[in-house]
Amino acid sequence: MQYAPRLFRSSALTICLLLAACQKQPETLPPSGNKKIELIQQDLVAINFSQSVERTSFTGSIRAVNQSSLQSQVTATATSVRANVGDAVQQGQILIQLNNQDNEARLAQAKANLAAAKAQANLAQNMMRRKQRLLDQGFISRVEFEQSQVDYQAQLENAKAQQAAVDIALKAEQDGTLHSPITGVVTKRQVEPGQTVTAGQTLFEIVDPTKLELQARLPSDQRNALKVGQKIEYCIQGSPETLTATLSRISPLADLNSRQIEFYATPNSELNPLSIGAFVEGNILAVPSASGQLIPLDTIQNLEQKPYVWVIRQQKIERVPIQILEQRYSENTAVVSGLTSGDQISRVKFNDDDLHKTVTIQRTK
Structure with a gap:
C-alpha cells in the first residue's frame, strides 16, 4: 500500500497532460484569398x-469615269474592222469602214445638181444686169426688169437647196467611216467584216482606264449618311486589302423602283485597270x-x-x-x-x- 500515493500522483499528472493537449488551439493558416x-x-x-x-455599309462596283460606245448611223456592210477587244485606241482613230457606194453616188449627184444650180444662178444674174442697163436707156419697162430680179433670186434659192443636199450626202458618206470617240481601250466589239449593220446598232464599247471611280447605291432612308467629301473604306472582291476613297458625287433623286440613291467616289490610290466592273464592299465613315x-x-x-x-x-x-x-x-x-x-x-x-x-x-x- 505504500505504492498507492505514487500511483495516484502519476495518474493525476497523466490526466493533466491530456487536458492540456485537448485545449491546444490548431495552427492558423493564411486564407487562400490572400494568395498572390x-x-x-x-x-x-x-x-x-x-x-x-459611325459606319454605313454599301455594295457597288468599279467603273471608268470616261466611257463611250460607237454606233452606226447608217445601214451598210462592214468592209473593214480595225480594232479588237483590249486594243488601245486614240480619239479620232478609224475603227470601222462601211460599204458606202450608194452614198458616194448620191454625193456625186448632189454635187452635180449644185453645180447646175450655181450656173443657172450666174446666168440669171447676168440677165438681170443687162436688163438693168436696158432699163436705164429706156428700152424695156420696169416690170420686165423686176421679173429678171425674181428669176435671179429663185436661182439663188435653188443653189442653196442643192448645197444642203450636198451636205446631207457628204454626211452620209462620212458616216461610212467610224472613228473612236475617246482615247481608251476597247472593251467590247460587236461587228465583224462582211456583217451588215443597222442604223443605231452598237459596234464598239471603249473605256478610259486611267480614271476610275466607285459606283454604288444606298437606300433612301440612309440618305443622311451621304455627303460629298466623306471618307470611304472599301475592299475589291478577291482582295483583302482595305482601300480608301472620297465621296465625290451624289444623285439628286432616288430610283423610283428600288428607292435607292446612287453615289460615286474617287479612289485615293491608283487602281488596276482590270478592276473595272469588279464588285466592291465598303463603309461610309461619318465624322467621329x-x-x-x-x-x-x-x-x-x-x-x-x-x-x-x-x-x-x-x-x-x-x-x-x-x-x-x-x-x-x-x-x-x-x-x-x-x-x-x-x-x-x-x-x-x-x-x-x-x-x-x-x-x-x-x-x-
Whole structure:
C-alpha cells in the first residue's frame, strides 16, 4: 500500500497532460484569398485611346469615269474592222469602214445638181444686169426688169437647196467611216467584216482606264449618311486589302423602283485597270461621334449581352463592365468606355474567386 500515493500522483499528472493537449488551439493558416497571382507582361495590354466612327455599309462596283460606245448611223456592210477587244485606241482613230457606194453616188449627184444650180444662178444674174442697163436707156419697162430680179433670186434659192443636199450626202458618206470617240481601250466589239449593220446598232464599247471611280447605291432612308467629301473604306472582291476613297458625287433623286440613291467616289490610290466592273464592299465613315479606349476585341467577355473585361487595377484583379462603342473585326480591336487611366487589360481569363486578389507581374528579360 505504500505504492498507492505514487500511483495516484502519476495518474493525476497523466490526466493533466491530456487536458492540456485537448485545449491546444490548431495552427492558423493564411486564407487562400490572400494568395498572390503571378502574371507576365505579355498577359497584359495597355489601354490606348481612339474615336468611334459611325459606319454605313454599301455594295457597288468599279467603273471608268470616261466611257463611250460607237454606233452606226447608217445601214451598210462592214468592209473593214480595225480594232479588237483590249486594243488601245486614240480619239479620232478609224475603227470601222462601211460599204458606202450608194452614198458616194448620191454625193456625186448632189454635187452635180449644185453645180447646175450655181450656173443657172450666174446666168440669171447676168440677165438681170443687162436688163438693168436696158432699163436705164429706156428700152424695156420696169416690170420686165423686176421679173429678171425674181428669176435671179429663185436661182439663188435653188443653189442653196442643192448645197444642203450636198451636205446631207457628204454626211452620209462620212458616216461610212467610224472613228473612236475617246482615247481608251476597247472593251467590247460587236461587228465583224462582211456583217451588215443597222442604223443605231452598237459596234464598239471603249473605256478610259486611267480614271476610275466607285459606283454604288444606298437606300433612301440612309440618305443622311451621304455627303460629298466623306471618307470611304472599301475592299475589291478577291482582295483583302482595305482601300480608301472620297465621296465625290451624289444623285439628286432616288430610283423610283428600288428607292435607292446612287453615289460615286474617287479612289485615293491608283487602281488596276482590270478592276473595272469588279464588285466592291465598303463603309461610309461619318465624322467621329465619340471617344473611348481602344482594346483587343478578343479580351472582351460576354460580348453579346453584358460585356466586361478582366483588368489589373491597383495591382488587384477586377471585373469591369464596359460599353462597346465600335467593333473593328478586321483589326481585332474595339472602342469601349468604362475603363480608367492606369487599367491594364488581362488576356488571362479569371473567375469570381479571383476577384480582388493581388497580382505580381514578372518582367521578362
